[in-house]
Amino acid sequence: MMRRVWPLVVAAAALGIDAYVLAGVLPQIADSLATTVGAIGLGVTAFTAAYALAGTTLAKRATRGSTKGALLLSLGLFNVANLITALAPGLTVFLASRVLAGAGAGVLTAVATAAAAAMVGAEHRGRAMALVTFGLSAGTVAGVPIGMLIGEHIDWRWTMALVVAIGVVALGALALPGKDIPAIPSEAGTGAASIAASPQLIWGILLAFVLGTTSLGLYTYLLPMASDRGLGPWGFALIWAWGVGGVLGSLLIGRLIDTVGSRQLLPLLACVLLASFAAVAFLSHPWAWLAAALSWGAAGWASVPALQDALTRNRPQATTTIVAFQMAAMYLGSAAGSAAGTALLGAGLPAAQLPRGALAVQVVAVALAVVVAVLGRSRSGPRPSSPGAPPAVA
Structure with a gap:
């Protein structure tokens, strides 16, 4: 299938x-x-x-x-x-x-x-x-x-x-x-109206923006950040560690979403990103950065389908609309994060200090992930299942 x-x-x-x-x-x-x-x-x-x-x-x-x-x-x-x-x-x-x-x-x-x-x-x-x-x-x-x-x-x-x-x-x-x-499946009414009518969707779209700002926005400056920490020769390896993590995270997260549940996974992924940013903010050892880059890429990309499922699992008729708003918010967040980094560097902030800013913003993402998960619980019934299969827990 x-x-x-x-x-x-x-x-x-x-x-x-x-x-x-x-x-x-x-x-x-x-x-x-x-x-x-x-x-x-x-x-x-x-x-x-x-x-x-x-x-x-x-x-x-x-x-x-x-x-x-x-x-x-x-x-x-x-x-x-x-x-x-x-x-x-x-x-x-x-x-x-x-x-x-x-x-x-x-x-x-x-x-x-x-x-x-x-x-x-x-x-x-x-x-x-x-x-x-x-x-x-x-x-x-x-x-x-x-x-x-x-x-x-x-x-x-x-x-x-x-x-x-x-x-x-x-x-x-x-x-x-x-x-x-x-x-x-398609819902009645306008897409924007359906988003505005649901607190979970509003917080979820905001979470997508914040995750785009931190995860993708900060990635733009991975090489200059590493260079400032004396890890310039490791730059290529860090880029590939982030990328390998992203591919593995997005490839493996689907089965966990279907078995464990996206509401349980979403706060955990946000916390993994928080820990990754803390590592690059306060540590300078190359192996610590490689591990952080790997987990950063994995959690960042895995959070995309996890958030999609958390917002649409009980609203399959609104999947197109919700994903459109979520991905738009993510890409706009990425652009905003990159622009903020450029402005901060232009103002004289060392590149090595950028992860601390992302770390502070990621705390907001963790809080939003918890809110989205809790609000999702309030409207979730048994997880939909195929005929003949036992219902799974959302």
């Missing part, structure tokens, strides 16, 4: 590369398009803004017809936009293409996650949703370094060609005859 989800995982991998790879080849793009790095950097902002806006406003509408059609349309838009990026003759076309790519990605993430959950039985729901996050993390961890190497040694346009190639593979797999995808 899980094999049916893999085309969505490949699509998510293409998205994971696209969301982060441009930041690593900004100078090459600026030289090629005869503009400044700052102007090209607006492309990252444009992608994130379009991702958040399109996901939260269009994802639910896209699923009113065929789920497969919504996936093909959003993935097709994503691929075409990235092809335009690869061929962009100037800044205007480049920025416009990043808006289109972000819009396609925002709808695709929400619909793919909801579709994955709908394609399996309730007892496998956590694993299916976690597989989509696995695609995102694998694309970020493996695809981004490869894309950056291509950009540095060949040309940044071939970096974008890599994203398009992976997206086309996913598109072809989804378009194959017999790859029917069940309809996604």
